[in-house]
Amino acid sequence: MNRHLLQEMVEKYGNMVYRLAWRWTGSREQAEDITQETFLRAFTHLDSYDRGRPPGPWLCRIALNLCRNRSRDCREIPVDSLTEEMAAPQPGPEQRYLEREREQEILRAVHRLPQMYREVILLKHVSGLSYAEISAVLDLEINLVKNRLYRGRLMLRKALQRLASDEEGKKK
């Protein structure tokens, strides 16, 4: 019974957990490990899980805890690998290259944000969770989630603007 439920969870939420872990760690291998560990932990604690609630936030919470632990163990995030598998097909190699460059910039900037902002941004934009779901994952009030998301986004924008002006300065 539990195995059947686990299979359903993997099918439905596997990608979501994998994407979150991948964006967090920047490594496909680590993301696979974290995804596997997330579902195995979920399976172990399935009996204590409230089945009336959607499992997405619960799984994200487990994955996020594992990601935090990995971050503590390994401070360096290999950002260059973060875009290696971006699937969206692009019209030409040059445009594709430019878009990848841009993505890498954004990812570097995200990884330089303080963790509390980074978490909210990743849960919103990578996992696609609602405010209420993010609030459940992080155990925060919704207003705090909104605030962190707002500040995080603005910080990201400023960081990218600063980066752009630095590069322009170098060219001159």
Place this chain on the structure above:
Amino acid sequence: MKDCPDALTWQAVLDGEENDPALLEHLAGCPACRASYREISAAAGLAGALATEATLPPAVARRILRQAKPFPAGLVAALLFCLLAASAALLQPGGLSWWFSVGVVRMSSLILDGLLGAILLLQSLDPAMILLAALLLAGLEILVLHKLKVTEG
């Protein structure tokens, strides 16, 4: 301006968390709010580049399902019991008779432990393992009864 909703409200509108038509009406007629909305929208657009279509490799999904096995709590409990009983017998031979005379005769906890272990075994083990465990328990019971008979004369 004084009655304008704050930036967090516009963010909620942008994220689809707020659908009040009055807000959209206000946005259409308020340049300051439109500017605020545009700023939030631009920042959110940048973060939107993080979205990815990457998919979990099927091999990983299969590995997860293969490795997902319930923890054999009953088996662990039975092994622990056997280990403790064996250690009591081996470490202090004289203590074994005490253990059986005082422990087994009086205590219902051993019986309860046995029942609990059996229930856990039934929940978490394959039929072959259950049979094996049942045989072990039966053997243990025979041994206990035999010892009791010897101890009580």
